[in-house]
Amino acid sequence: MLLRFPLRLLLAVPVLLVVQGSTAGGGPPPGPASPLGDPSWALGLRLYRALRSDSTASNTLFSPLLLASSLEALAEGSAGATATQVRDLLKPPAQTAGLQVGEYLSEALKRLTTANGTGFHVHASSALFSKQAPALGSAKERLTKFMLQQRTLGKGGAAEDHKQLQDWAEAGFGRLDGAPVEAEIKAKAGALILANAMRFKGLWEREFGQDGTDRRTFLGKKYTKVVMMHRAGLYRHYEDVNNMVQVLEAPLWGGEASLLLLLPFHVETLGRLEKLLTLELMSGWLEKAAVNSVAISLPTANISSALSLQKQLSALGLTDAWDPKAADFSGLADHGKGKLHLGGVLHRASLELTAEAGKGETELEEEKVEKPKMFYADHPFIILVRDKASGALLLMGCLDHAEGEAVHDEL
Ligand SMILES: *[C@@H]1O[C@H](CO)[C@@H](O)[C@H](O)[C@H]1NC(C)=O
Numbered sequence: 001m002l003l004r005f006p007l008r009l010l011l012a013v014p015v016l017l018v019v020q021g022s023t024a025g026g027g028p029p030p031g032p033a034s035p036l037g038d039p040s041w042a043l044g045l046r047l048y049r050a051l052r053s054d055s056t057a058s059n060t061l062f063s064p065l066l067l068a069s070s071l072e073a074l075a076e077g078s079a080g081a082t083a084t085q086v087r088d089l090l091k092p093p094a095q096t097a098g099l100q101v102g103e104y105l106s107e108a109l110k111r112l113t114t115a116n117g118t119g120f121h122v123h124a125s126s127a128l129f130s131k132q133a134p135a136l137g138s139a140k141e142r143l144t145k146f147m148l149q150q151r152t153l154g155k156g157g158a159a160e161d162h163k164q165l166q167d168w169a170e171a172g173f174g175r176l177d178g179a180p181v182e183a184e185i186k187a188k189a190g191a192l193i194l195a196n197a198m199r200f201k202g203l204w205e206r207e208f209g210q211d212g213t214d215r216r217t218f219l220g221k222k223y224t225k226v227v228m229m230h231r232a233g234l235y236r237h238y239e240d241v242n243n244m245v246q247v248l249e250a251p252l253w254g255g256e257a258s259l260l261l262l263l264p265f266h267v268e269t270l271g272r273l274e275k276l277l278t279l280e281l282m283s284g285w286l287e288k289a290a291v292n293s294v295a296i297s298l299p300t301a302n303i304s305s306a307l308s309l310q311k312q313l314s315a316l317g318l319t320d321a322w323d324p325k326a327a328d329f330s331g332l333a334d335h336g337k338g339k340l341h342l343g344g345v346l347h348r349a350s351l352e353l354t355a356e357a358g359k360g361e362t363e364l365e366e367e368k369v370e371k372p373k374m375f376y377a378d379h380p381f382i383i384l385v386r387d388k389a390s391g392a393l394l395l396m397g398c399l400d401h402a403e404g405e406a407v408h409d410e411l
């Protein structure tokens, strides 16, 4: 029977299997499901590259899963070229036969709520703002499936709209630093503004411990004094000598999710590594990563971004959605065609890297650490958070600069 399955279907099997069962805690995590067939990874990598092609970008972070599921909700409410263009953003290079993109993303989102408070603390919300509430009718269910709330901006002017968007983002997210991206948004009649916000704090599977931290210099865009955490243990690790990059997977408590770190061998800005990044290369790294003794040093830091994504999404081929004449969101409201269009996509994300580990009953096996490899992250790195059960990409970003007291002459 199995032999008759096309190859594409066989490739899909590992992905589908892990969706069903959550992995048990303890020990090194099981081998990775391939990101090659995953819509959140496909969108994540494209958007990451588009964001980073702007050389002034610093400490980028966004949630591919949150954005992908909101876009899928929009795709399901659109038709014609608008729908095709949204779907193309979510198309992985090795399309998994039989994978229902909508079901998959919606299930992966639900996992966030069930896993919340065990391996990580997450706040995640998505909303579709508009001046007048479109008569959603049956589309309401579709939005709920993707945790997308519907919000009305009201009759006020731009200043009031911005305040409302800002208040929404701050609710549950906490105080926001820097200039609000809402300033770029002008909510006209018929404009839909998609907003996503994710705040994430992972809890390690194995404790770094209080005496595992000290103050050291982080060699980012500016040199700064930061608290670094250190731990030697067994981790999935791979050294790509040709591309001069180390790949490390560090599990969070209970095997709920893991952090993937891509660290250049030497101190450098991330431009070289970012030009290399493809989904194929990254999948290859994950396959080759093997459990090794590794001595990890990581800065404690907050990585956060507030982004307005219209420019990048347009560059990636989403063009009709913004144009009131061309956009077709007829599935979202009865009077949709020619009226509803996308007026903005706002995205906020923040990731806290701390030494904290999760707590629970699980007895972890003792690790036998021998001649560990050094994974010394005192310079910029790329960071990804992957949900272990679904394989979905929760966060993707990088640390170019760590906040801290400036270091001047000592080096
Ligand atoms: C996670 O739990 C916190 C605290 O209980 C809650 O505020 C937050 O909304 C939850 N996040 C999700 C995605 O359910």
Ligand SMILES: *[C@@H]1O[C@H](CO)[C@@H](O)[C@H](O)[C@H]1NC(C)=O
Pocket (backbone or CB within 6 Å): 300, 301, 302, 352, 403
């Ligand atoms: C990160 O942010 C949290 C919450 O705002 C704060 O408590 C913590 O001290 C910050 N960590 C660093 C390293 O700045």
